[in-house]
Amino acid sequence: MTIIKTxxxxxxxxxxxIVRSNVLQTxxxxxxxxxxxxxxxxLDKRCRSRLREMAIQLGLVTSEHDYISLLRAVAxxxxxxxxxxxxxxxxxxxxQLIGGIDDIDESINLxxxxxxxxxxxxxxxxxxxxxxxxxxxxxxxxxxxxxxxVESIERLSEVRKKIAGTIELEMRDVAPNLCSLAxxxxxxxxxxxxxxxxxxxxxxxxxxxVMGATKALFKHLQYGAKPPKHGIxxxxxxxxxxxxxxxxxIARTMAAKLAIAARIxxxxxxxxxxxxxxxxxxxREINNPAIRDKT
Amino acid sequence: xxxxxxxxxxxxxLDSHLATKGEALYGExxxxxxxxxxxxxxxxxxxxxxxxxxPLRPDQIVLYLGAASGTTVSHxxxxxxxxxAVEFAPRVARDLVRLSERVKNVVPLVADARRPxxxxxxxxxxxLYQDIAxxxxxxxxxxxxxxxxxxxGYACIMIKARSIDVTAKPKAVYKGEVKKLGELLDIMYVxxxxxxxxxxxxxxxxxx
Ligand SMILES: C[S@@+](CC[C@H](N)C(=O)[O-])C[C@H]1O[C@@H](n2cnc3c(N)ncnc32)[C@H](O)[C@@H]1O
Numbered sequence: 001m002t003i004i005k006t007x008x009x010x011x012x013x014x015x016x017x018i019v020r021s022n023v024l025q026t027x028x029x030x031x032x033x034x035x036x037x038x039x040x041x042x043l044d045k046r047c048r049s050r051l052r053e054m055a056i057q058l059g060l061v062t063s064e065h066d067y068i069s070l071l072r073a074v075a076x077x078x079x080x081x082x083x084x085x086x087x088x089x090x091x092x093x094x095x096q097l098i099g100g101i102d103d104i105d106e107s108i109n110l111x112x113x114x115x116x117x118x119x120x121x122x123x124x125x126x127x128x129x130x131x132x133x134x135x136x137x138x139x140x141x142x143x144x145x146x147x148x149x150v151e152s153i154e155r156l157s158e159v160r161k162k163i164a165g166t167i168e169l170e171m172r173d174v175a176p177n178l179c180s181l182a183x184x185x186x187x188x189x190x191x192x193x194x195x196x197x198x199x200x201x202x203x204x205x206x207x208x209x210v211m212g213a214t215k216a217l218f219k220h221l222q223y224g225a226k227p228p229k230h231g232i233x234x235x236x237x238x239x240x241x242x243x244x245x246x247x248x249x250i251a252r253t254m255a256a257k258l259a260i261a262a263r264i265x266x267x268x269x270x271x272x273x274x275x276x277x278x279x280x281x282x283x284r285e286i287n288n289p290a291i292r293d294k295t
Numbered sequence: 296x297x298x299x300x301x302x303x304x305x306x307x308x309l310d311s312h313l314a315t316k317g318e319a320l321y322g323e324x325x326x327x328x329x330x331x332x333x334x335x336x337x338x339x340x341x342x343x344x345x346x347x348x349x350p351l352r353p354d355q356i357v358l359y360l361g362a363a364s365g366t367t368v369s370h371x372x373x374x375x376x377x378x379x380a381v382e383f384a385p386r387v388a389r390d391l392v393r394l395s396e397r398v399k400n401v402v403p404l405v406a407d408a409r410r411p412x413x414x415x416x417x418x419x420x421x422x423l424y425q426d427i428a429x430x431x432x433x434x435x436x437x438x439x440x441x442x443x444x445x446x447x448g449y450a451c452i453m454i455k456a457r458s459i460d461v462t463a464k465p466k467a468v469y470k471g472e473v474k475k476l477g478e479l480l481d482i483m484y485v486x487x488x489x490x491x492x493x494x495x496x497x498x499x500x501x502x503x
Contacts (some may be wrong), residue, residue, distance in 0.1 A: 007416045035416075042414040042442065049419040049445065068377060068402075072395065075402045075416065079392045082405040086385035 005041045006051060007031065007074060008060050013047070023058050028073035035078055090174045091197040097167045098192035104160045111153050118146060176269060177261035180276045181254075182236060189232050190258065201266035208262075209233065209255035233258065238283050246286055253282050296326070302348040305374035306332075313344050315373035320394060321366055330370070334491045337367040338426055338453045341491035347484075349499060350449045351375060351422060358420040358443050360408040360435065361427030364390035365401070371424070372398050379417045383407045408435050417443055423450040428458040433475035440479055444502045450480055456494040465494040473498055 001019075003012045008031065009023035024031050052067045061067045085093065168184040175197060178187035193212045194200035200208070212232035230247075233239065233254055239247050257279040264272060299308040307314045307329060314329040324331040334341040342349060351357075355375040362368050362380035364387045372378050380395070381404045382388045388405045395403040404413045408427060423444050425436050436452045444450060454472050456465035465487075473485055480500035488495040 005415050038415075045419055045445070048417075048443070051418045068400065071416070072399070072402050075404060076392055076395055079388060079395075079403045079405045083385045083389050083392065086405075 004047050023060050028077050031074045032077035094188050095192045097163050100163050104156050175265040176271045177264050181261050197266050200262040205256040205259040209251050249286050250283050303351050315370045317373040320369045332370050339367050341488045342497045355421040357422040360425040362391050363387045365394040372400050381406050419445045421448045426453040428455050433472045437479050448502050450500045452498045454496050469496045
């Protein structure tokens with residue numbers, strides 16, 4: 001049994017026979033988008049020689065001629081996207097991807113709330129205050145619809161994961177030092193909030209420290225939680241894991257290092273591993289002043 | 296004007312000018328249904344002009360590495376059934392894509408031939424054509440032949456000596472590259488492209 005990934009979908013072969021497949025739509029734009037996200041896998045030569053035949057057998061296309069015109073349309077679409085991406089600034093892509101994550105989070109929250117209300121309808125609250133499930137015949141919600149609703153929420157979370165993965169990859173190229181200090185996603189959020197890597201690089205540390213300290217931003221990030229009064233960098237595990245009284249001081253130290261990292265990333269991209277070590281050491285000292293005396 | 300056929304089906308000689316049949320695509324001269332193919336602008340044309348028999352046939356699928364804006368690709372598309380055209384520089388790839396929109400049997404791929412990530416797109420091919428100015432030309436050809444060339448298929452590799460070693464004599468460079476290619480492919484012939492191209496040679500080979 002082998003599973004092969006082709007440009008038109010996944011195929012499972014057993015003794016050379018197709019036993020299962022997950023063929024994409026015949027829409028060139030949709031396939032091109034899918035290709036952009038998929039990991040590349042190699043095919044063996046036997047499978048490679050059968051691509052046309054398999055696409056026809058699976059009903060994706062009806063002739064070799066159609067196979068080539070669909071493949072060509074997909075390739076042209078994909079090439080155009082790659083060319084546009086190559087010409088656009090990578091940090092602009094990161095800003096857009098972060099925006100996408102925020103939109104998805106907001107949608108998921110909205111949909112989840114609705115789901116909760118649907119669920120409430122399915123329970124009776126008896127006079128004694130016990131919660132009991134109504135019997136199926138009385139259920140107010142259409143089960144299939146509800147199922148689809150749940151699925152669309154799950155689908156959104158999957159897309160969110162993919163976007164986050166893409167951000168991580170792009171960030172390691174665009175801002176390696178910021179990644180090492182802040183992590184890919186927090187680093188991306190800083191760039192997004194500043195608007196570009198360039199404007200982040202030009203910011204004073206004091207501004208980086210409070211950047212994003214607005215209720216509106218955190219609505220997306222920590223839905224349901226009390227809106228924090230602090231900037232984005234308060235999401236950093238080294239700040240969240242520190243005693244409340246020390247966080248302000250740590251945030252100041254961190255913002256100073258992040259400002260340096262952003263500048264290096266913007267001007268040279270050379271990786272400076274010592275930045276992280278310095279920042280961690282400084283934070284340890286703040287958290288535990290005794291260490292400082294010993295060393 | 297006298298029209299003769301070349302050894303390679305689909306290639307013609309109008310008096311002494313090389314041509315293929317098709318629509319004009321990049322401002323080349325046209326005579327009726329023939330498009331002139333300038334050997335100064337295409338290494339494949341140079342090789343054909345020198346009278347070589349290149350094992351290209353009308354039903355072949357070709358993988359073309361280093362397509363640039365598609366000058367040679369556009370003529371090759373007149374000769375064979377399908378061309379997968381790989382180019383990694385975005386600026387020239389833009390022209391290649393424009394060309395592919397007009398030529399129905401060209402599939403453009405923006406990719407690096409050194410690390411082929413078109414493995415789930417390109418079929419098994421009958422002919423591998425490579426024209427890339429890179430230091431590791433033989434290695435790139437071998438990687439791609441191992442992945443995409445069918446047994447019994449052919450390869451034509453245009454070697455630019457200066458990209459591999461500026462200081463060495465071109466002949467010595469060809470010899471080194473041919474030796475590397477020989478580890479996978481059976482070499483049919485090596486032909487220099489003078490006077491059209493200085494310090495360039497074509498290696499034509501077969502995958503046994
Ligand atoms: C000499 S030009 C090709 C001219 C073209 N074959 C013609 O005759 O019209 C070489 C091309 O190879 C491309 N190239 C170089 N290295 C490459 C690689 N690793 N992968 C894909 N293309 C590459 C270059 O961008 C350039 O456009």
